[in-house]
Amino acid sequence: MTGASAPIIEVANLDxxxxxFHALKDVNLTVHQGEKMVICGPSGSxxxxxxxxxxGLEWHNSGRLVIDGVEVHEQSKDMRRLRQEVGMVFQQFNLxxxxxxxxxxxxxxxKVRRQGxxxxxxxxxxxxxxxxxxxxxxxxxxxxxxxxxxxxxxxxSLCMETRIMLFDEPxxxxxxxxxxxxxxxxVELAQSGMTMVVVTHEMGFARKVADTMxxxxxxxxxxxxxxxxxxxxxxxxxxxxxxxxxLEH
Amino acid sequence: MSAPDLSGLKGQPxxxxxxxxxxxxxxxxxxxxxxxxxxxxxYGSFTGAQNMGYNWQWHRVPQFLYSFTEDGFELGEIVYGLxxxxxxxxxxxxxxxxxxxxxALLRLSGLVMGTAVSIGFLELIRNIxxxxxxxxxxxxxxxxxxxxRYWASILxxxxxxxxxxxxxxxxxxxxxxxGQWEAAKSIGMSTGQxxxxxxxxxxxxxxxxxxxxxxxxxxxxxxxxxxIAVAELTTIGRNIISDTFMSFEIWFTVAAVYMxxxxxxxxxxxxxxxxxxxxx
Numbered sequence: 428m429t430g431a432s433a434p435i436i437e438v439a440n441l442d443x444x445x446x447x448f449h450a451l452k453d454v455n456l457t458v459h460q461g462e463k464m465v466i467c468g469p470s471g472s473x474x475x476x477x478x479x480x481x482x483g484l485e486w487h488n489s490g491r492l493v494i495d496g497v498e499v500h501e502q503s504k505d506m507r508r509l510r511q512e513v514g515m516v517f518q519q520f521n522l523x524x525x526x527x528x529x530x531x532x533x534x535x536x537x538k539v540r541r542q543g544x545x546x547x548x549x550x551x552x553x554x555x556x557x558x559x560x561x562x563x564x565x566x567x568x569x570x571x572x573x574x575x576x577x578x579x580x581x582x583x584s585l586c587m588e589t590r591i592m593l594f595d596e597p598x599x600x601x602x603x604x605x606x607x608x609x610x611x612x613x614v615e616l617a618q619s620g621m622t623m624v625v626v627t628h629e630m631g632f633a634r635k636v637a638d639t640m641x642x643x644x645x646x647x648x649x650x651x652x653x654x655x656x657x658x659x660x661x662x663x664x665x666x667x668x669x670x671x672x673x674l675e676h
Numbered sequence: 677m678s679a680p681d682l683s684g685l686k687g688q689p690x691x692x693x694x695x696x697x698x699x700x701x702x703x704x705x706x707x708x709x710x711x712x713x714x715x716x717x718x719y720g721s722f723t724g725a726q727n728m729g730y731n732w733q734w735h736r737v738p739q740f741l742y743s744f745t746e747d748g749f750e751l752g753e754i755v756y757g758l759x760x761x762x763x764x765x766x767x768x769x770x771x772x773x774x775x776x777x778x779x780a781l782l783r784l785s786g787l788v789m790g791t792a793v794s795i796g797f798l799e800l801i802r803n804i805x806x807x808x809x810x811x812x813x814x815x816x817x818x819x820x821x822x823x824x825r826y827w828a829s830i831l832x833x834x835x836x837x838x839x840x841x842x843x844x845x846x847x848x849x850x851x852x853x854x855g856q857w858e859a860a861k862s863i864g865m866s867t868g869q870x871x872x873x874x875x876x877x878x879x880x881x882x883x884x885x886x887x888x889x890x891x892x893x894x895x896x897x898x899x900x901x902x903x904i905a906v907a908e909l910t911t912i913g914r915n916i917i918s919d920t921f922m923s924f925e926i927w928f929t930v931a932a933v934y935m936x937x938x939x940x941x942x943x944x945x946x947x948x949x950x951x952x953x954x955x956x
Contacts, residue, residue, distance in 0.1 A: 482861075482862055483861070484858050484861065484862065507864050507866060508864070510861060510862055510863070510864040511863070511864035513862075514862070514863075515858075515859075515862035517855060517858065517859065519855050521853075521855035521856060521858060521859035522859070523856065523859070523860075523874055523878075524878065525877050525878050534863075534873060535863035535864065535865070538865065538869050538873060539863060539864040539865055539869070540864075580859075583859075583863065584862075584863070587863055587864065
């Protein structure tokens with residue numbers, strides 16, 4: 428494992444409530460620089476909530492969350508700076524429908540990072556190349572397939588030159604034949620050394636890239652282990668049952 | 677698996693509506709009915725006017741629209757009145773839009789104070805008649821803050837319509853999916869940037885039709901400022917009538933001029949709407 432490198436996300440005793448519902452229960456977790464972590468678990472187990480806390484789309488109620496040296500909480504003045512370092516890819520893509528692909532990629536660098544148009548466009552085209560759709564630059568999102576839209580969304584995050592990428596079920600809203608083109612891009616990204624936290628049920632992808640597997644259930648982290656242990660000999664019964672269910676066919 | 681057995685001949689016609697209904701529903705008959713009703717109304721009003729001894733003088737109306745003098749072609753008083761109405765309405769509408777946006781943002785800010793202030797403003801404005809609001813601005817606030825009748829009427833119209841426009845903004849902003857906010861946040865945009873570059877451009881599409889309705893509404897309600905004698909279309913119409921006693925002709929003309937302007941506005945915006953709809 429990448430135990431030698433510095434921790435970049437540190438979660439300690441994190442609790443999160445939605446009204447009376449206890450969404451995250453005493454979560455402890457460490458992600459190191461360059462580590463690829465895959466989080467899985469049944470729906471409603473708190474996986475999405477957890478990574479949405481990582482860039483302040485949700486706020487935890489107690490405990491500590493430190494990302495890249497920044498203490499994350501609702502009153503933090505550093506959240507906007509932090510979000511520029513932490514990219515997020517959503518299940519529903521969330522591209523800006525009124526902007527072309529190229530403009531989707533350029534708006535962050537230009538308006539948030541205050542880059543010039545030429546520089547932003549060069550960066551945008553570079554990352555559009557990396558997700559293998561340079562020819563779609565001038566189209567609107569609605570004119571692209573789901574797989575292409577998700578690759579644009581990945582490129583949009585990359586254009587911010589982020590140090591951490593969060594993926595919230597990036598392939599769950601895709602038609603089956605488009606899943607692989609998105610996973611391929613994610614594998615390449617993993618090979619480039621990016622720190623990645625991925626919520627997904629794509630176990631083939633997890634086997635290929637994960638350094639650490641996390642299993643969550645009912646707001647708790649049940650199992651944290653390297654993939655070989657995780658898939659062959661998980662320590663918890665609940666995790667084994669879950670894997671049996673999703674790996675059966 | 678056997679094919680369902682539906683007896684019937686290939687190409688057999690489907691049953692039709694009864695002949696009488698088909699006759700009434702046809703285009704030609706509809707037009708004929710429409711023409712007959714309109715003719716009846718026009719005939720009725722003309723004979724009614726005749727019976728009360730009204731002297732129609734349509735030939736004297738064009739001079740108030742345009743005239744040819746030694747200096748050449750000149751626009752008439754009604755056209756200048758129209759220009760004044762348009763200027764008044766445009767200024768009021770611009771102010772109303774800015775104020776409406778502010779009220780909507782205040783309402784959506786999530787601050788308890790902001791919500792309270794904006795709801796208070798909305799209820800206050802919505803529950804005062806426009807005419808009373810105009811008197812308040814002209815007779816009370818005007819002397820206090822030192823603005824004249826022209827600005828009193830602009831402010832009245834702006835404040836009255838800003839309440840309605842803020843609701844249009846609020847609905848338009850809420851119609852943009854939540855995921856857009858999250859995506860903008862996740863690339864580090866501030867709330868202001870998110871509104872400016874992501875949310876408002878997308879809500880324009882939802883807001884164009886009701887905003888047009890509001891602009892038409894404002895142009896029509898601008899006629900009310902004639903009660904404090906601001907020189908605009910309705911006031912000029914009234915002045916012409918007191919000089920010429922042609923009340924029927926002039927009021928018809930003034931009504932037609934308002935209609936032409938608001939119709940042009942509606943048609944123009946529905947063209948814009950179609951253009952916006954294409955690139956989404």
